[in-house]
Each structure stands twice: as structure tokens, then as C-alpha cells.
Amino acid sequence: MAPLDFPSANPVENVSRRFLLKGLIAAGALVVSAPLLSRHAFAYATGADAMPHGTVNNPHVFVSIDPSGEVSIIAHRAEMGPGPRTSLPMIVADEMEADWARCKIVQAPGDEATYGNQDTDGSRSIRHFLQPMRQCGAAARQMLEQAAAKRWGVDASSVKAQNHEVVHAASGRKFGYGELAADAAALPVPPVEALKLKDSKDFRYIGQGKVQIYDLHDITTGKAGYGIDTRLPGMKFAVIARPPVVGGKLVSFDATEALKVPGVEKVIAVQGWPWPSKFQPLGGVAVIARNTGSAIKGRDALKIVWDDGPNKGYDSVEYRKLLEAASRQPGEIGRDQGDIEAALKGAAKVITAEYYLPHLAHASMEPPAAVADVKADKAEIWAPVQSAGGTHEDAAKTLGLPMDKVKVNVTLLGGAFGRKSKCDFALEAALLSKELGVPVQVTWTREDDIRHDFYHTVSAERIEAAVDAKGKVTGWRHRSTAPSILSTFKEGVVREAPLEQGMSLVDVPFDIPNIRCETGEAAAHTRIGWFRSVSNIPHGFAQQCMVAEIAHELGKDPKDFLLEIIGPPRIVDTAKTTKVFWNYGDPIETYPNDAGRLRKVVEIAAEKSGWGKKLPKGRGMGIAAMRLFLTYVATVVEVEVDEKGAISVPRVDVAIDCGFHVNPERILSQFEGASVMALSLAKYGAITFKDGKAEQGNFDDYQVIRIDEAPRVTNVHIVPHPYEVPASGIGEPGLATFPPALLNAVFAATGKRIRSLPIADQLKA
């Protein structure tokens, strides 16, 4: 298969459902093509075609030109901060020589058959759509040029599109894009082989960092529309009381008092699905009112009897013991290289450490919220969803309507971090609107959000390192025990799936002859979901803390030792040495596991941070580096721990290599912000369960970092690459290197090694 086959003409057979696809595919199942240089442009294979509905590059789908010259470009991915709603259309505009000031962005509804895959997660927007968007823009440009040439009766090669017009240099004639639009649209779309991409030196916008996010003015003036902001005539406002324990259900309710609350209009039961049921609603009791404030008051007055179901015994203190016990037993092997037993047996020294990381809640500032208007034969939804296409499918199925009778409008997302790739809240709105016959908005309160999340997993990690008499690490056994995301999709999943093991467990790029990675058994008792950086957080925390622990045992500098254990620049052949192989769903030929690039970010972060500089008492520096979602990241954290054990972070340096980069301004902001979010999880982040119920509910007991305790400065250093180094992504990677770098810094500052997150009061004097 040629890598540039027109994907919409060759749709991926939808055998595995989208959310299982990534995790269940094993090595070899992906169609892989080696990078190739065509006559006109460098092209490379990505995993895009293995995603539901692949990619589309048709300019008729993405571009329209008004006779006035205004160019409308479709944004088909969701916007939650990293910038794809601006960056992907910007790629089209640059490639078609459109003037950005005369471009308008139109957000696509959920419709993957038309637009290609819309799952805005996994740091895939640029990785999978840079090439199709360039092709789309190039095709539009060439069609405009052909239309102009035809009108002038000259050869197309004698005209040139530049800055929103086509120019015939020989005669000095020109046409604006608006004048050519109708003629150009009537021409056939050139085949991919006939496209000429711009030379990188001619980019106006790509890589320049000068285009501001499209919604900037609206955001600063309160006009930007998030999911929670949709308003329809006659719309009612709802909040829902949901079963407090996952797997529980409604027995009975008494709405007498609730209905006395002023503004409350109705109280009705909401359909729930048995656990696990992917993203279907939990069910419960909905209070419908004239405004959300009244609905909340009404809900407070409900009397409800729940059956807590099979997970009512879930207790985080007890569960931790189970996870840790499992990590001390042999698990299922995901990678087995060399002979780990012999290495450990023959070692001069075995260093063992155990780490623990609790559940986390996403807590995006906009809680889940959606509006639906459902009629007998059609439905329309407005929702801040990461997976517009998935929401489209799930809503149609849930409502029993054909896909073409359901429209999902994608609003801006007020943060998401993986939470809004699950569309349960939109389905709730749809069910309520169907029953009530009027448009309904469902809003989750903060307590709803924190108590009914699809949580980041909880994990016990154990690493044993064999060290020989010369101080060389000869063996590495990493056991990870954590409930899997796939447990939210089907029963019987009791260990991490390939997609989770592929995140910094089995793909560890270390130059160690004997490596074994194992997973222990861990049944889920709540809904587990993707959380930014995902399993890289627990795996990476253990892996990168352990590197610093070994360095300390051996009396070596942690940065030097990190480079030593990564080993010489080389391609780490992960596919050969692992039994479960994922590579984030993309071909290893395009995105190899490159130890040289990992070394490079370590060196840059160390140099920029002034690694090794003399620090005052109470200060320390720590480092960590990983390949995360095919992007290489190294983080150096400088920490200060005062005499009472309070920590502050005066400085962070991050080096990032995401291949060719499109929007450096958004890369900086993503990594600046990730330092803050990562400090939140390291310092405070913990959702704990007692009697099956989450014990936290708002920002008082689920604290996040505020501006007064945020890192004072995060310096982000981007490694530049030409287009020939395939672009990866920047939304997911930011969280995983920071926590181990921070705790390594705390150790350097205090001599105290913290292996269990969050830090909470562990440093209190």
C-alpha cells in the first residue's frame, strides 16, 4: 500500500471498535510502509489509516472560497488548549498561499465519514494530519493556479499563487482567490502524485509561531463558546444524582422536597447501563429546573436509595496492599530480553525499589456539560467532546436513530485532558431531551466531576536492578500492577493492555542486556480512563526515579548516569524485544525508538538548566527523560525545600524533540502548563476510595496548583528539525518527566527519597 493512497476511498474496515483498536492490535497488524521520497515531496507512513475513518485530504471537504475572497477552512479536531483548531487550518492556509487574515475557521460536526478521524487524543492531530492538510492546501493552490491559467490561456506553469492571488508574472496580470473560486472548484482535484508541496523556506505560518490562536479575542472578551455555554430557546437546565459507587443502581427516590424548591420543574429517573459499558451513562435521578442553580438546590433535597453493587467494598488503603503484593510476585511477561534471573542471581548488587501512584481526577475547569435537542426522528447535540465521531456514533446508537439523523456540534472544550474523550455527559443530555421533548442542558457540578470521573489508574511499580562488580547495570526487571483502561470497556480485563505496557514499560530504551517487564493482576473497581500522558506517568515515575536511585548507589552524577543507561546513539529495536508492542499505533519505521534523540534532549535540558551548578542549601536539581507519544522529552527541575519541608520550584527546563514542528508558540505553552499540572499531581494529586465511593469532591480536598506555588519559570527548548523528521505531538507528553525529575531534585536537596505520590506532608519536618 502506498502511504499516500487517498484514504477516504479506502476506508479502514471497522472491525475493532475505535477505542479498543489501539490497545488490542499487536505487532504486525498495522499496515506499515517505509518512508519514501517521491519525485515531488517527502512522504511517510503514519498510523492514521489504522484509526477509524483514517484521513481525508480533499480540498472540497476542507476549503471553501467565497466570491469576496474569504477562505473558510474546516477544523475537524477538537480544541482544548494545544491548538489544533488553529494549527491544522493554518497548515492548509500556508500550503494554499492564503492570507491568514482573510481565513475563517469553521468547526466540523462529528462526521468521520466526511472528515476522517476526529479522536482528538493521543497527541495525534499534527502527527496524523500534517501531511493530509498540506496535500489539501497544495491541491487547492494548484486548482486556483489552473483556473487562472485557463482564463488567461497560458500554461499553468507560468502562473503562481501567492498571498491570496494568482499572478502571471510575464504579463503582470493577477486574479484574487475570490474571482477564481467558482472556476477552481469545477476542476478535478489533482491526484496526490501531481501535488507540489511548498519548500519549507517559503512557509509563511508553519513553524513561525506568529499566528495567534483563532479564538483569542473571543476568549478574552467572554464570547468564546464552550459546551456549557450553549443556549437554545426553551432550554431546560438539569443536574443528575448518580450512583455513588460504580456498578451501583437506583432503587427508589422521593422527589417531594425537591419539587418544592423554587424553580424546579421536574424530577425523573435517568437510564443507566450496567458496568462496564464503555461511555454509557451511569444513570440516576435528574432534576430539571429553570436554571442550574435551582436544579442543584433541588438535587440537594432529593431522597434516594441506591444499591451500591459489586464495588461497594472498594477501599484504597486495602487495594494498595493487593497491588503491592502482586508486584512482588512474578507477573505476565511483556518483554523478555536476555536472562533476567541469571543477571539478578549473578549480580554484585541488586537494587530494589517500590513506587506507588494513586488515582487522579482530570478536573478540567469546564466540568462535563452538554446540550441536546432530541425530536422523534432526529437529534442535535452541542458538546465539548474530544471524540466528535465517537459521540456521533454513540448518540445515534443510544437514541436508536440513524447516524444521518443525529448531528453533533463540537464546541470549544474548557480543558479535557482525556476526560472528554468519553461522551457519557452528552448521552445524558440526549436521553433527557428525548424524554422531556425540549432542549436540555446537563451540567456536572465539580463534585459530580471529581466523584464520577473515568479516573487515571492506580499503580504499584517495582523495579529490581542488577549491578555487576564494575558498576554496570546488567539486569532490569520492572513489574507494573495497575487496573487497565480496557476494564471500562469489557468484563474480565485484569491487567494492563499492550497500549498501556507500551507507555514506558516494555519500550524502555536502556542499554541493559537483560530486561524483563511484567504486569501483575489488578481488577478494576471504578471507571478507569485516559489521563494526559496516561500510563507513562506511573511507569515513568518508577523508571526515572530508579535511574537516579541507582546513580546515587553507584556514586555517579544522575545526568551522566542517565546518559550511560540510555547508552550510545542507536535505534532501539523495541518491536523485536517486546512481546507486546504498540509504538502508539504508528509504524516503527517512521517513528523509531531513537536513543540518540533521547540523549540529545537530556544534554540540552542539562546544559540550559546549568546542571551541576553550585546551589544554596535546601536546593537541588533532578532530571528525567523519556520518549512519550513518540516525542522525546527531558526535564530538569530545580527545587527548594525549606526547613519546614515546604517545597517550591524556582525553575524548570524542558527540552522537547517532536520532530518537525508546526506551531512553536503552542508547544511552549503546552509545556509551561504541563509543569503546573504535573506539580499538582506530584504534590497533591490523589483520589481515594472508601466503601466504593471517591472521598474527594472539590478543589479544597482535591487540590491543584495555584499561581502562588506554581513553578516560577519553565523554560522550554525545542529541538528544530526539517520536515523530513516526521512530526509527533505535544499535548500528551508534558506530564510524565516532571514528577520523577521533581522527586529526584527533592532527593538531591534533602537526601529524602519519596517513592509514593503525592508528596502531601511526607517532607514536613
Next chain:
Amino acid sequence: MITLHINGEDRTYDGDPSVPLLWVLRDELGLTGTKFGCGEALCGACTVHMDGDAVRSCGLAAGDAAGHQITTIEGLDPQGDHPVQKAWRELNVPQCGYCQAGQIMQAAALLKEKPHPTEDEIRNVMSGNICRCGCYQRIVAAVHLASTGA
């Protein structure tokens, strides 16, 4: 029935006056620029001005706002060109953008009270406003820029 003075206009609300002002603004009057974040005055997303002071509209009964001048993000400046708004755009502060209306209203109130705050004063006053995306570094810089005349 209560009358609220919002962004220079009189608006009426005939519902329960104990409902927080936030929900009256958003759900009854269509002023959705003011955001819901926590409902407990913990995050600052719902910050508006009451007689020029920053208040959390999720913790203020609508009835208690009657008789006061309320300003929301929509009314901060007719063109959206308050120095804080301009500085926010100049430095590309927002990521998802959701909390930014509350941040901007808090920052505008701070600068009215104290036109040239120190960095520590900025961090102290802005610490009631959570940004989960973590735009704090740029928020500090933008408030500083606004204070020096953006």
C-alpha cells in the same frame, strides 16, 4: 422580582433570589462569559465586579447583588480593549481559555486597586483563580505588562 444593574443595564429576574448570581447571569440573562468552575468560591472562574470589587458570583445570592453595580467580562470594556485584555492577547496567555474571563476580571480589579503591583502581590491576589492548563507564567507576565501600559 429583582432588578440587577449589569454592565450598565437594568435586568430583571423573577425567580428564586437565593440562587447564586452566577446562574442568573448564565442561565437567565444569557451572559455566559462568566464561568462555572466549582460552586464553592474555590477557583475564581465566576469572578465578576460588584461596585468595582472582584467577587465570586457562585457564592453570592442574586438577591444580594440587587442594588449594586455588577460588571461581567462582557462589560469590562466595550471593545474588549481593557489593558488586561490587550496584555492577555499580546502574550498569548490562554490555552483552553475557560478560566480566563475570571482571571481577567480578577486582574482588572487588582490593577484598579493597585496600579503597579509587585510580582508577589500579583501571585498573592491571583491565587484564588485556578487555571488547570497552567497558564500562570504568562498570567504573571500579562498582569505586569498591563500594569505598565499595554
